[in-house]
Amino acid sequence: MFATDPAVLDEVVKAYDVRGTVPDQINPEVAYALGVGFARFCLGGGPAVDRPAVDKIVVGRDMRSSGPELVEAFARGVMEQGLNVVDVGLASTDLVYYASGTMDSPGAMFTASHNPAQYNGVKFCLGGARAVGIDTGLDKVKAVAADVLRGNGPKPATRAGSMTTRDLLQPFADHVVSFVDVASIRPLRVVADTANGMGGLVVPAVFERLPQITLEVMYGELDGTFPNHPADPLQTANQLDLQTRVVAGGFDIGLAFDGDADRVFVVDETGRGLSGSTTTALLAAGVLRSNPGATILHNLICSRAVPEVVREHGGVPIRTKVGHSFIKQRMAETGAVFGGEHSAHYYFRRNFRADSGLIAAMLVLNEVSLADTDLSVVRKPFERYSSSGEINTQVTDAQAVIELVAAQFGKFPQDRLDGLTVDCGPWWFNLRPSNTEPLLRLNLEAPDRNECDLHVAELLGLITSL
Numbered sequence: 001m002f003a004t005d006p007a008v009l010d011e012v013v014k015a016y017d018v019r020g021t022v023p024d025q026i027n028p029e030v031a032y033a034l035g036v037g038f039a040r041f042c043l044g045g046g047p048a049v050d051r052p053a054v055d056k057i058v059v060g061r062d063m064r065s066s067g068p069e070l071v072e073a074f075a076r077g078v079m080e081q082g083l084n085v086v087d088v089g090l091a092s093t094d095l096v097y098y099a100s101g102t103m104d105s106p107g108a109m110f111t112a113s114h115n116p117a118q119y120n121g122v123k124f125c126l127g128g129a130r131a132v133g134i135d136t137g138l139d140k141v142k143a144v145a146a147d148v149l150r151g152n153g154p155k156p157a158t159r160a161g162s163m164t165t166r167d168l169l170q171p172f173a174d175h176v177v178s179f180v181d182v183a184s185i186r187p188l189r190v191v192a193d194t195a196n197g198m199g200g201l202v203v204p205a206v207f208e209r210l211p212q213i214t215l216e217v218m219y220g221e222l223d224g225t226f227p228n229h230p231a232d233p234l235q236t237a238n239q240l241d242l243q244t245r246v247v248a249g250g251f252d253i254g255l256a257f258d259g260d261a262d263r264v265f266v267v268d269e270t271g272r273g274l275s276g277s278t279t280t281a282l283l284a285a286g287v288l289r290s291n292p293g294a295t296i297l298h299n300l301i302c303s304r305a306v307p308e309v310v311r312e313h314g315g316v317p318i319r320t321k322v323g324h325s326f327i328k329q330r331m332a333e334t335g336a337v338f339g340g341e342h343s344a345h346y347y348f349r350r351n352f353r354a355d356s357g358l359i360a361a362m363l364v365l366n367e368v369s370l371a372d373t374d375l376s377v378v379r380k381p382f383e384r385y386s387s388s389g390e391i392n393t394q395v396t397d398a399q400a401v402i403e404l405v406a407a408q409f410g411k412f413p414q415d416r417l418d419g420l421t422v423d424c425g426p427w428w429f430n431l432r433p434s435n436t437e438p439l440l441r442l443n444l445e446a447p448d449r450n451e452c453d454l455h456v457a458e459l460l461g462l463i464t465s466l
Helices: 008-012 028-045 067-080 093-103 134-150 169-177 199-207 236-249 276-290 305-312 324-334 357-371 398-408 449-463
Strands: 018-021 056-061 084-090 107-110 119-126 163-165 188-193 213-218 253-257 264-267 295-299 316-320 338-340 346-348 391-394 420-423 428-433 439-446
Touching (some): 008 028, 028 119, 067 107, 084 093, 093 119, 093 169, 093 357, 134 324, 169 199, 169 357, 188 357, 236 253, 264 357, 276 338, 276 357, 295 324, 324 346, 391 449, 398 420, 398 439, 439 449
Parallel strands (some): 084 163, 188 253, 295 338
Antiparallel strands (some): 018 119, 107 119, 253 264, 391 439, 428 439
């Protein structure tokens, strides 16, 4: 008799991954059920794409204390369905993507990324690090897992799979460094705040391949209780320790990684952070230097500066929905060599179209080295507007508010690629509902700070009027 109500899957299965609190939402029973579900999906429930027969699934985990028990239960579910498990142990999410890509095998990364200590979850991918979201198979995984929790899941295979372990840290570090010419990186002093997350494992392994770089790691101990600050550098408060250290220590560059180290935020030598849009534009310019005329993706809440920079450097910008599964799908469809998001996810075609904070960090070092000047100078051409950042407002009926705002701005060009985007000429905004909460997310950009603040106040007044 299974104690876990299958209804819990409605709470933890999100648009792009699985995430919830331990043990009330995610526990070994749920992990086992997800293992069965993912194995069944990989064996025959996947989308109609050409891929070799699946015989193994790669599994990794972050430093959360609940990880080993959940991985053991998940692996048991996978092996009962006849598939083998390759356990890569403690890993960053981009290391698991690397493993999936090089082995051309599906992968499961146990992590809750930037969420607090009581959370855990799973990010899934197919062979070649192809994203699995709710529209590309996660719904099928969920359906089988629900059957398992009801006690009527699929029967075990005649022959169970087995588990092997592999340490891929060194080949992964080699792969990351291959994105730059090591000899062209000039001596720089770098400090990385890994927030007690998986960056504490992968960042030193990569930087030891750059002998001309002096590296200091802050909060490098792997500790899923996050004793120093949350592992969410998107919140500027969590970058304060790094910014202070950059200035006090005279560092050239600061790097802030999230819990599973697939995202990175960059801080210049003055202690001022670069937005995800600025870093996207900076990296796009560098990528286009070695890939003339290439296609570059940017999500629709990146700054207007991003497509402007791409065009100025001879590239083709393509605007996408927010979210890694959409970006990766569009990269495959368009052949784009690079994609960036405001949230500091950076995607590379040569990285199996997957995101990697470490590869982005390498390319930032490369751009600063080639410019042979400070990052505070290098960033200037890519910062052209003032933005609101993402502002969340709780609402009772998100769609009704969106329609009200659309009607109010009816004379301006609009689109519904992802939520509502309105082009008001000198300024623009996007209003998107949250996938998981009764929230509306506002992003607005204008020519200067005063105009930005003025229009934000106008929009918030309208949003809260219902």
